[in-house]
Amino acid sequence: MPLRGIRTTTAARNGAGAFILQCKRLDFHYCNSSGSSRGMVAFLQKTLPTFARENPQIEIRVSPRPQKHPLIKGLYINGREKPVCVRNLEPHDILKKAILLKEASGEKLKRTKKPVTSLNESVRGIWSPYHGDLRGV
Amino acid sequence: MKRLQLQRWSSSVLAPRARTVNRLHQHIYGQRYQSTVSPVQARDDQTAAIFEDSTTQDEQLAQIVKDSHTRRSHLQYPSPPVEAAQQSAKLAALHARLYLPSRLPVQTLARALVDQTADPNPNFNNASLATLGHDLLSYYATEHLICTYPRLPLTVIFAAMYAYAGPKTLAAMAREWGVEMATLPGGEVDPGLLQFRRVEPGSEVETGSSRSARPYEHNKLWRKTVTSKVFYDDEFGDPLKGPGMSAGGVTTEQASAEFVRAVMGAIYLHAGRAAAKRFFEQHFLSRHLNISELFNFRAPARDLTRLCARESFERPVAKVISETGRHSRHPVFVVGIFSGQDKLGEGAGASLIEARERAAVAALKGWYLYSPLNVRVPSSMEEPSALPWKPVHVDLGEVIV
Numbered sequence: 159m160p161l162r163g164i165r166t167t168t169a170a171r172n173g174a175g176a177f178i179l180q181c182k183r184l185d186f187h188y189c190n191s192s193g194s195s196r197g198m199v200a201f202l203q204k205t206l207p208t209f210a211r212e213n214p215q216i217e218i219r220v221s222p223r224p225q226k227h228p229l230i231k232g233l234y235i236n237g238r239e240k241p242v243c244v245r246n247l248e249p250h251d252i253l254k255k256a257i258l259l260k261e262a263s264g265e266k267l268k269r270t271k272k273p274v275t276s277l278n279e280s281v282r283g284i285w286s287p288y289h290g291d292l293r294g295v
Numbered sequence: 296m297k298r299l300q301l302q303r304w305s306s307s308v309l310a311p312r313a314r315t316v317n318r319l320h321q322h323i324y325g326q327r328y329q330s331t332v333s334p335v336q337a338r339d340d341q342t343a344a345i346f347e348d349s350t351t352q353d354e355q356l357a358q359i360v361k362d363s364h365t366r367r368s369h370l371q372y373p374s375p376p377v378e379a380a381q382q383s384a385k386l387a388a389l390h391a392r393l394y395l396p397s398r399l400p401v402q403t404l405a406r407a408l409v410d411q412t413a414d415p416n417p418n419f420n421n422a423s424l425a426t427l428g429h430d431l432l433s434y435y436a437t438e439h440l441i442c443t444y445p446r447l448p449l450t451v452i453f454a455a456m457y458a459y460a461g462p463k464t465l466a467a468m469a470r471e472w473g474v475e476m477a478t479l480p481g482g483e484v485d486p487g488l489l490q491f492r493r494v495e496p497g498s499e500v501e502t503g504s505s506r507s508a509r510p511y512e513h514n515k516l517w518r519k520t521v522t523s524k525v526f527y528d529d530e531f532g533d534p535l536k537g538p539g540m541s542a543g544g545v546t547t548e549q550a551s552a553e554f555v556r557a558v559m560g561a562i563y564l565h566a567g568r569a570a571a572k573r574f575f576e577q578h579f580l581s582r583h584l585n586i587s588e589l590f591n592f593r594a595p596a597r598d599l600t601r602l603c604a605r606e607s608f609e610r611p612v613a614k615v616i617s618e619t620g621r622h623s624r625h626p627v628f629v630v631g632i633f634s635g636q637d638k639l640g641e642g643a644g645a646s647l648i649e650a651r652e653r654a655a656v657a658a659l660k661g662w663y664l665y666s667p668l669n670v671r672v673p674s675s676m677e678e679p680s681a682l683p684w685k686p687v688h689v690d691l692g693e694v695i696v
Binding site for chain 1: 315388393455458463582591617643
């Protein structure tokens with residue numbers, strides 16, 4: 159057989175075609191009795207239905223966690239999770255935290271050094287010392 | 296975050312599952328946004344009647360207790376009942392995450408998540424949807440490849456098909472869509488989970504009896520030509536497999552691939568051809584594949600000579616374009632392959648032979664990877680008000696050596 163094909167898989171480019179939101183679940187934990195959850199309970203009663211309606215991609219779970227500070231936990235497609243403690247926060251601050259978790263990719267935070275990262279080859283190619291005008295040393 | 300301590304669970308673990316769906320939650324959001332637990336049916340009227348009635352019969356009470364949880368009644372089915380799909384938050388989230396058309400109901404998506412091994416009833420599993428989706432995927436991927444790269448060799452087309460629509464890619468896509476798997480299939484399982492029966496660890500993986508129509512199939516030593524694979528084998532050039540499910544189990548990869556195919560089939564059925572094609576373009580074609588990396592040449596210089604003879608070009612000649620350090624430890628030669636005055640390809644290598652092989656590979660790839668501009672695929676004729684069809688250029692393919 160003169161020529162064979164090499165089997166590989168295609169690599170995902172999220173957002174190049176379809177965009178999949180990476181946050182797949184948000185868990186809201188609250189305590190009914192403790193004061194640090196007051197803002198959270200208000201958030202759950204007032205703001206969360208709207209938030210859930212606006213973000214149907216995210217599965218939302220609410221569950222009590224008695225004698226503990228309130229918590230929002232985001233679960234991501236890459237299998238990681240991101241918990242944020244929202245004790246003593248007002249509902250609008252909690253909404254900010256929920257939006258932060260929604261928009262996160264789930265990856266560890268890392269510094270982006272290059273403005274563009276791409277799977278495609280450089281259009282200009284790689285410089286070669288053996289091409290172009292030969293110059294005497 | 297500190298983990299929950301087990302001894303504090305005692306009440307919540309021992310109490311019936313109804314506790315997990317808490318009152319506040321139900322009150323605020325109603326049934327739709329509930330967690331993955333199926334809602335408990337309210338049988339308060341009957342229960343009240345029993346307690347008012349002094350002549351309570353044991354069987355009746357037992358029946359109430361038995362029915363007090365719908366999950367219990369779901370146990371009689373191998374897969375979740377249709378009405379459970381409406382209650383699943385996971386399923387609704389998956390539907391929204393994939394931006395599936397609203398005409399595709401969640402019930403069908405739930406059916407796409409039930410594998411053949413979970414529910415053998417063809418009315419409730421995804422086998423039929425997956426068959427349709429598989430055909431659509433193969434069709435769209437093939438027409439895209441053949442029209443965009445009309446000179447690709449068949450083996451490379453097979454490899455590219457595998458990359459676009461092969462089971463590995465489909466399984467990766469299901470993972471990237473955030474599809475979770477149920478440990479075991481059953482009627483009480485959340486319909487938003489992928490349900491299939493796993494292969495038992497340690498069991499022999501049967502390859503399945505080949506149901507190829509190829510004559511002389513039993514002669515294993517006979518050479519199978521690439522061209523014959525088009526007729527007798529599947530779209531990846533693999534022999535067709537019969538139903539080879541050993542002890543009724545599939546691997547995670549197979550089940551995920553079946554699910555993705557079933558979603559494709561479901562979109563085609565409910566939302567039509569245009570939506571299915573758009574889904575294919577957005578989710579499959581948008582993925583990155585460098586086709587020039589799929590080539591594995593054995594004798595590129597010989598192939599190039601045969602190709603030039605077939606296309607009646609002048610015989611290719613390799614010439615050294617530049618070189619450095621011929622007698623040093625690291626020489627570099629830049630060799631070009633010329634056919635008459637035209638330079639077909641160029642390569643650099645540490646020896647003359649290596650540079651010539653690379654130049655031949657570059658020349659062959661330059662030929663095979665030709666791609667015309669503004670290609671139209673046959674399925675574009677299905678669009679309304681499509682322009683009249685002009686035949687696309689499809690080349691002879693690879694050289695036969």
